[in-house]
Amino acid sequence: MSEASKDQYYVPHLAQWPIVGSIGLTVTFLGAIQALNSETSITPWMMFVGIGILLWMMFGWFGDVIKESEEKLYNTQVDTSFRMGMIWFIFSEVMFFAAFFGALFYARTFSVPWLGGEGTGLATNEVLYPGYEGVWPTNGPGELNGRFEIIDPYHLPLVNTMLLLASSVTITIAHHALRANQRSQTIFWLIATVVLGAVFIFFQAEEYVLAYQEFNLKLNSGIYGSTFFMLTGFHGFHVTLGAIMIAIITVRVIKGHFKPESHFGFEAVAWYWHFVDVVWLGLFIFVYIL
Amino acid sequence: MKYLIVIILLFIIFSLGSAMFYLVKGQGKSQNTVRFLTVRVALSVVLFLFIILAAKMGWIEPNQPVFMKP
Numbered sequence: 243m244s245e246a247s248k249d250q251y252y253v254p255h256l257a258q259w260p261i262v263g264s265i266g267l268t269v270t271f272l273g274a275i276q277a278l279n280s281e282t283s284i285t286p287w288m289m290f291v292g293i294g295i296l297l298w299m300m301f302g303w304f305g306d307v308i309k310e311s312e313e314k315l316y317n318t319q320v321d322t323s324f325r326m327g328m329i330w331f332i333f334s335e336v337m338f339f340a341a342f343f344g345a346l347f348y349a350r351t352f353s354v355p356w357l358g359g360e361g362t363g364l365a366t367n368e369v370l371y372p373g374y375e376g377v378w379p380t381n382g383p384g385e386l387n388g389r390f391e392i393i394d395p396y397h398l399p400l401v402n403t404m405l406l407l408a409s410s411v412t413i414t415i416a417h418h419a420l421r422a423n424q425r426s427q428t429i430f431w432l433i434a435t436v437v438l439g440a441v442f443i444f445f446q447a448e449e450y451v452l453a454y455q456e457f458n459l460k461l462n463s464g465i466y467g468s469t470f471f472m473l474t475g476f477h478g479f480h481v482t483l484g485a486i487m488i489a490i491i492t493v494r495v496i497k498g499h500f501k502p503e504s505h506f507g508f509e510a511v512a513w514y515w516h517f518v519d520v521v522w523l524g525l526f527i528f529v530y531i532l
Numbered sequence: 533m534k535y536l537i538v539i540i541l542l543f544i545i546f547s548l549g550s551a552m553f554y555l556v557k558g559q560g561k562s563q564n565t566v567r568f569l570t571v572r573v574a575l576s577v578v579l580f581l582f583i584i585l586a587a588k589m590g591w592i593e594p595n596q597p598v599f600m601k602p
Contacts, residue, residue, distance in 0.1 A: 256533050292584070316557070321559070325555070325557075328555070328556060329552070329556050332552060353551050358584070370542045396587065400584075403580060404580070406579055407573075407576055407577060410576065411573055411577070414566075414569055414570055414573050416550065417569065418566060418570075421563075421566060447572060472576070503561050509555055509565055509566075510555065512569065513548075513551060513552060513555055513565070515550055516551070516572060516573070517548060517568055519576065520544055520545060520548050520572070523544065523576060523579065523580075524541065525542060526583075527537060527538075531583065531592065532534055532537070532585075532592065
């Protein structure tokens with residue numbers, strides 16, 4: 243297709259990536275469910291195969307879109323579609339994290355105090371769980387998975403907050419630099435962002451090792467363990483995805499893509515990184531500190 | 533102090549949301565997206581420093597249980 247197709251809405255002839263993505267997600271989550279619920283050593287491999295399919299989809303799909311964009315196949319209508327796509331994607335992300343934060347708030351504010359005898363839970367406490375005080379953090383009256391310690395917010399989590407915040411500062415500098423058409427500056431600060439993101443993920447992994455090996459804080463440590471690992475774990479996935487996307491954006495800037503007045507791909511990824519950072523601030527405040 | 537932290541966080545979310553609004557509405561020419569993102573980063577740094585100060589001064593207590601040793 244040539245530039246003559248500007249008035250036409252570009253539709254790819256073969257869109258195989260959505261189904262590849264669906265298969266990848268299914269395999270990943272079946273693997274994850276298996277891995278969480280059984281002791282056999284084969285099962286985590288299924289999850290890794292799924293993640294592999296997802297990575298393949300990402301690189302293939304991103305590659306196709308970049309190629310189509312650089313071949314100038316997209317008109318302003320397609321541009322509007324990308325913006326609409328972004329807002330629906332972010333809407334689903336907000337709902338996703340709202341569900342997990344909601345579970346945390348509900349457990350902390352309502353269900354745990356009820357089990358401890360607050361409000362209308364007096365009979366529940368006296369009859370079913372006598373002696374249970376319902377103080378957060380808790381693994382519930384059943385003391386699931388035994389006693390545990392929690393992560394000190396002013397060590398690793400504080401460092402991680404600083405790292406992620408610094409990475410938001412660097413991506414903002416890169417953003418301003420791109421708008422001012424300072425390419426080398428943009429590239430430098432984008433690379434800095436990816437490195438900071440990678441170090442964040444490394445420390446997050448360190449924290450999990452510490453939690454599992456030293457503190458006996460595990461995914462099955464009752465309501466605290468579940469909410470802690472679901473929130474921080476899915477956030478970690480988002481940082482990983484964000485870092486991959488910024489790495490790809492960096493390569494694109496090096497190749498000379500994007501213009502100061504036209505760089506939706508860059509801006510969307512930058513916004514996503516800011517979103518992931520704000521989610522972390524919420525996590526740092528509500529999971530670790532308050 | 534806890535409420536102040538939450539209020540600053542709400543301002544951060546508001547500026548992030550505003551940046552999203554201009555990202556989706558504009559055609560990439562407006563400065564508003566990058567402006568609101570800059571505001572959001574600046575507010576986050578302020579919040580972070582405030583949390584450290586609040587913890588140092590003892591205005592907020594981390595939810596560290598002493599009764600839960602393994």
